[in-house]
Amino acid sequence: MKLLALEARQNATYYRSRYEQVRAYGADLYVLNGVGTPDFWPADRYRVVGSQNIEDLITEAKQWHEQERFEGIITFSESAVTAVAAVAEALGLPGVGVEAARTSRNKLLMREAHRAHDAPHPDFRFVTELSEALGAAAEFGYPVILKPTLGAASNFVFKIDDSAEMEELFPRALDGIEGMSWFEMEAHGLDLGPHGLLVESYLDGEEFLIEAVAWDEEVYLGSVVDRITVEGGTFDDDVHHAPTSLTPEQVAAVHRVVTAGVRAQGLRRSVLHAEVRFHRGEPYLLEIAIRPGGGGLDLIAEITAAHNPIRAVMDVARGATPRVRHYRPTGVHVTAMCLLCDAGRIARIDVPAEVSESEKVFFLKITASPGDVVRRPPEGNSILGFLGTTGTSLEDARATMLEYASKITVTFDRDGEAS
Known part of the structure; x- marks a missing residue:
């Protein structure tokens, strides 16, 4: 092909x-x-x-x-x-069409589609001024989420706990999204929908990441992964575990919600990366993107659920029936994480052979390089890379991952100061 x-x-x-x-x-x-x-x-x-x-x-x-x-x-x-x-x-x-792609890219348009088609979603409001953001937060009740309409990788996504935090972080986010790499990498001359910030009501339960495929009248959940991060004010410190801890009944509920979102976004044939969070025992949509998830989620899907998102991309792109099945875990446990480091200009990154050559490591990708400037929230959301390990249980895989992550060292120029 x-x-x-x-x-x-x-x-x-x-x-x-x-x-x-x-x-x-x-x-x-x-x-x-x-x-x-x-x-x-x-x-x-x-x-x-x-x-x-x-x-x-x-x-x-x-x-x-x-x-x-x-x-x-x-x-x-x-x-x-x-x-x-x-x-x-x-x-x-073959393609999803420009309108469906725009709806699936722009978080405001996505939310409006979910609302119009009764797909479960958080309350939301598009805001252009601090006063509007404060008003939305007061109406929804703190904590709230502040996020870009055209963001990715949790750049300038904040959990806001009170009005003082909103007053501090809103202007930083509003200024930061103008130079955000994910926005600057967009094609010029396309209608991308509003570029700005959303305030959303907070969903208080656990989050799950799904690699899926929409094909004609069916939506297949190929892989379901638990986000097991201890949550703070930002959403960059991702730690994942699979197979999911959800019961079969909960997986079925997630399937119904994702299917509703797919229909709302006008998707008929597409690879999907869906993020779902539970709130008061019920699943709600955070987003449905029309590409595979990053950070090794494709490998996690293959290892823990025998689903291959990359092959699905290849099949769907040429209009061929994808090789996909409904979620069925293999029983292999994995954990994976974003590798984070302090802010600063990188001089050197050292990964010992004990880590890079370990049979327990299924995914190791260093995305930063010497000379790169790492920026951390609220100034940005640079990461060092990704690490994933296998094990006989969640505890086993996670212990190995944390041990190996601690052995990866970063040396900075100018005593770690960014410039």
């Missing part, structure tokens, strides 16, 4: 490992970046447009398509899903 991968603006080398997975699964993969670095992908299968404008991306993709006849177009980037939908339409390739 011949597939085209697209980013309007290349996210460093973050998705190259996934591109290599696609190629390993038998695809002839071509990569088109609007703005990108040379030598990112083999030269005969790689083009850089030199522009993030959607019309320029479409023009280049059409010309390449005439030569190569792609069967489908894919992305793993939250910032590229709307651009991919637009390019797929222009090339006459």
